[in-house]
Amino acid sequence: MSTGTNPENMQKVSALALFMATMRREFLLSFRRKSDLANPLIFFLMVATLFPLGVSPEPGFLAQLAPGVVWVAALLATLLSMDALFRSDYEDGSLEQLLLSPQPLFVVVLAKVSAHWCMTGLALTVMAPLLAVMLFLPADGMPGLMLSLLLGTPTLSLVGAIGAALTVGLKKGGVLISLLVLPLYIPVLIFGSSAVQAAVTGLPLGGYLALLGALLALALALAPLAVAAALRISISS
């Protein structure tokens, strides 16, 4: 891209190269502000700590709650990190440049969301066993928890990006994003925590994972379109 003074040259960037370049930029930007990376994870841990304090520290009871609590905590942590997805790009004007560039916005959006997922959803998934142990989730449930989070959190990031794109032009988008996006998260939450429940009780969880995968496929195909449209609308004002 450094020699891209000629518009002819610029248009020849392949979708994959564009994807990788955007990913690289996102990673660079976020690793320069490491505290932003850690915040959703700390939040995740804190929410899980609140439940034993608020409900009951009794292991048997917590083990029953654990699948739902870990999933709800992961969902809220993803939601919390969503507002920052386009915010800084919007504020420093680079979002406008992205929209003006001749590259397909679909790919750019997909790359941004993928990078965001690697730094939140994937990290949450890796951290989930810690929470599961804290909440006395039976060891049988662990693979179900990891797999369902691995399949479910990308959908959360993709759907959340729609909310982030719609509210990026607003000064106080944070609460509004939750209001817009939380109802849309419900199917993922239902199938995700059901998968964990099934794993705990020894039932087959293939069906739930297949449903989570189907939701992910749908979100992968449609959400970037909605995000791109929403970004164009938000920028136009």
Place this chain on the structure above:
Amino acid sequence: MADKKWLPRWFFQLASPRWCYQITGRLLPWFLLATLILLAGGTVWSLLFAPADYQQGNSFRIIYLHVPSAILAQSAYMLMAVAGAIGLIWKMKVADMVLKSAAPIGASMAVLALATGAIWGKPTWGSWWVWDARLTSMLILLFLYLGVMALNSAIENESTAAQASAVLALVGVVNIPIIKYSVEWWNTLHQPATFKLTEKPAMPPEMWLPLLVMVIGFYCFFAVSLMQRLRNEIIWRERRASWVRELLNKQ
């Protein structure tokens, strides 16, 4: 427009706020009359003359409010999404206004459906609220409405607000079936839908005929309140147009 013959002319005429204001003004009295007749007649018929249920007694009569409001809450969302799509595709201002006007009506219908459901649930199921699939999906529908309304009021620029809420409404429409089925697999206690297009209703005709009257009455009521809100919205947004000034000066 020569290559767009597949769309009737009135469709494009509706895009003109002025024309839309005039046509709704002409339609409004008729719909108002129909609403009054159907709702009054339906209420009297359903509350006084329809037979009582052999199990639930008279408490079942609340379905004459519950079912129409639930149906309407869903239809209003569909209308909102269709208006949103039209607004996004053809950039019609009137479609934007329809979206904005339909949201509060749909939300209040969802509240009415939830409230009547709770009142009916207390004597029948023994509790005001159960986490049943259809109740939950109605609650989620209400949340979707509230989201659209919140987004619409948060964005100051009117056309941006309308476009953003249109995108949200369309995303919601894609999600509604997913939410519905996911919640249904999750938990079900509620009886299946009263009216299905493919089957005959399970109730005797003395019971479902007044219900049908009420449903149509509710649709007419929806049309009336939508047109009222739409006309207000048109007047407000076109307040700088000369025809609105003339109209206001005449009064």
